[in-house]
Amino acid sequence: MDLKNLIKELEVESIYGPIDVQIDNIHYDSRLIKPGGLFICIEGFMTDGHNYINEAIENGAVAIAVEKEIHEDRVPIIRFKNTRRAMASIASNFYGKPSQLLDMIGVTGTNGKTSVTYIIKSILENYDRKTAIIGTLATLINNEKMYSARTTPESLDLQGLFRKMIDGDVDTCIMEVSSHSLELNRVDEVSFKVGIFTNLTPDHLDFHSTMDNYREAKKKLFYKTTHCNIINLDDEAGRIIVKDIKNLDTPLLTYSINNPADFVAENIHNNGKELSFDVVGPENFNIKLTLKTPALFAVYNALASIACCYSLGVPADIIADGLNAFIGVPGRFQSIDGLKEFSAVVDYAHTPDALENVLKAAKEFTKNKLITVFGCGGDRDQTKRPVMGEIAGKYSDFSIITSDNPRSEDPYVILSMIEEGIKRTKGNYIIIEDRKEAIREAVKMAEAGDLIVIAGKGHETTQIVKDRVLVFDDKQVVLEVAGEEGRI
Numbered sequence: 001m002d003l004k005n006l007i008k009e010l011e012v013e014s015i016y017g018p019i020d021v022q023i024d025n026i027h028y029d030s031r032l033i034k035p036g037g038l039f040i041c042i043e044g045f046m047t048d049g050h051n052y053i054n055e056a057i058e059n060g061a062v063a064i065a066v067e068k069e070i071h072e073d074r075v076p077i078i079r080f081k082n083t084r085r086a087m088a089s090i091a092s093n094f095y096g097k098p099s100q101l102l103d104m105i106g107v108t109g110t111n112g113k114t115s116v117t118y119i120i121k122s123i124l125e126n127y128d129r130k131t132a133i134i135g136t137l138a139t140l141i142n143n144e145k146m147y148s149a150r151t152t153p154e155s156l157d158l159q160g161l162f163r164k165m166i167d168g169d170v171d172t173c174i175m176e177v178s179s180h181s182l183e184l185n186r187v188d189e190v191s192f193k194v195g196i197f198t199n200l201t202p203d204h205l206d207f208h209s210t211m212d213n214y215r216e217a218k219k220k221l222f223y224k225t226t227h228c229n230i231i232n233l234d235d236e237a238g239r240i241i242v243k244d245i246k247n248l249d250t251p252l253l254t255y256s257i258n259n260p261a262d263f264v265a266e267n268i269h270n271n272g273k274e275l276s277f278d279v280v281g282p283e284n285f286n287i288k289l290t291l292k293t294p295a296l297f298a299v300y301n302a303l304a305s306i307a308c309c310y311s312l313g314v315p316a317d318i319i320a321d322g323l324n325a326f327i328g329v330p331g332r333f334q335s336i337d338g339l340k341e342f343s344a345v346v347d348y349a350h351t352p353d354a355l356e357n358v359l360k361a362a363k364e365f366t367k368n369k370l371i372t373v374f375g376c377g378g379d380r381d382q383t384k385r386p387v388m389g390e391i392a393g394k395y396s397d398f399s400i401i402t403s404d405n406p407r408s409e410d411p412y413v414i415l416s417m418i419e420e421g422i423k424r425t426k427g428n429y430i431i432i433e434d435r436k437e438a439i440r441e442a443v444k445m446a447e448a449g450d451l452i453v454i455a456g457k458g459h460e461t462t463q464i465v466k467d468r469v470l471v472f473d474d475k476q477v478v479l480e481v482a483g484e485e486g487r488i
């Protein structure tokens, strides 16, 4: 595509050089540029894309997009106020505005995004929709699974994925919209049909600084929607968002267990293994559900998904069938089969709220002692560490604090921050930095009727230590050590 056409609707600060050049590839990483490429310079948190212009030109860049004053006469330079913002528009133009051709469903909130996207997918697929998913686990387009380092990819990658969906005849894209993505312009130029809010609890405060900023970032999704916004009324931030968006033209559907709302769950029964309840909604909507999990938050994820599918015109019986058949998401309250006498659950709880909910549900489910194995990620919000320690100490009979992706940090510093919190409780604990040995210790100490909860990594298959990415899968490791210890 011609550079002139790519940028024709964009606000430009300045242009140096002729812009009637053909652009064959676009990248924000100089290392990926190929001949005929447009290199977009992004000022990052670790380094600055403007430092790699030489390398991009050596690799074949024929034009550079910048947001700083750059003097360069080898190739045309286009300066924008904000290159992340510009990248979203350029990418959308380059791929033919693909999101306009899809029914886009965006899910935001601290916890539950992945779960809700998979529930919606399972319902819509019984309704002749051809769906794709973008989120933490992977991007799924038809039978192809693509892994991404982030829950919500950069705008350039995202628009490329939408194009792939259109080419694969997908009609509906269900995606997780992280607060980072809303703040860093990754979903600019994406027109969402439906926006869903799950909940807001402390996380990512290293990035957003305050809970108010974090909420405001999430709120941006609901100004990008055309068909329906769906909000959890049992969540304080949800109630604030509802007030703030009340004058928008986009219709609103609310859901709740404890407050009057459009969709309400009633008669909830938890037998420690399954949850059964009724969902009552507009136009005599009334379905009975049984979910194969004891975790109460699953009711909220079901309600959000129901409201979404209802807004898309899916009949109540199809919604109920989809939910009753839903087998869960890998690494979300996933029971490990085949263990002798004791049980184990692997869960992705990596925030204080998620850990508390999971341990509460686990307590319902445990016949004897609850043993928790968990840690906190390095290079991530440090404030959650002592809080998660305190929660583990409060609910568990025994906790084993261990590493969860220490990344560039000293693992023992992270562990001691968690320990600060657990020390405030009466909870018994030990620290075993090596995650495999921590799981082994839990398996060794487990007696008949005990439940081990291994939290924080869920579906993940790696452990990131400094710049090494080691193979590590909680689900496999627990079975492996149980085998070695004669507990299978």
Ligand SMILES: CC(=O)N[C@H]1[C@@H](OP(=O)(O)OP(=O)(O)OC[C@H]2O[C@@H](n3ccc(=O)[nH]c3=O)[C@H](O)[C@@H]2O)O[C@H](CO)[C@@H](O)[C@@H]1O[C@H](C)C(=O)N[C@@H](C)C(=O)N[C@H](CCC(=O)O)C(=O)O
Pocket: 028, 029, 030, 031, 041, 042, 043, 044, 045, 046, 047, 048, 049, 050, 052, 136, 149, 150, 151, 152, 153, 154, 178, 179, 180, 181, 184
């Ligand atoms: C805080 C954050 O989101 N950072 C993202 C941001 O990094 P950054 O701006 O700091 O980039 P940088 O590394 O400083 O580099 C600046 C620029 O120079 C370029 N570069 C760099 C080196 C080189 O040789 N040549 C070159 O061109 C880079 O490609 C980049 O465009 O932009 C990078 C690429 O554009 C992202 O990879 C990076 O995500 C990092 C890996 C990350 O961990 N992000 C997490 C926190 C995140 O986004 N999480 C959310 C929420 C998760 C959830 O709760 O679900 C998510 O959506 O995943």
Ligand SMILES: Nc1ncnc2c1ncn2[C@@H]1O[C@H](COP(=O)(O)OP(=O)(O)OP(=O)(O)O)[C@@H](O)[C@H]1O
Pocket: 109, 110, 111, 112, 113, 114, 115, 116, 136, 151, 176, 198, 199, 297, 298, 300, 301, 331, 332, 333, 347, 348, 349, 350, 353, 354, 355, 357, 358, 458
């Ligand atoms: N509605 C919910 N409310 C509170 N906690 C939840 C909810 N749904 C799931 N959880 C907990 O949060 C964990 C993560 O769930 P899920 O992966 O669905 O969330 P997410 O929002 O996609 O997370 P991420 O931000 O990492 O992408 C689960 O393993 C579970 O412990």
Ligand SMILES: N[C@H](CCC[C@H](N)C(=O)O)C(=O)O
Pocket: 151, 350, 376, 377, 378, 380, 404, 405, 456, 457, 460
């Ligand atoms: N999307 C979350 C995942 C955290 C998972 C946990 N295992 C960790 O590494 O901290 C994040 O990037 O903060």
Ligand SMILES: [Mg+2]
Pocket: 113, 114, 135, 136, 137, 151, 176
């Ligand atoms: Mg997710």
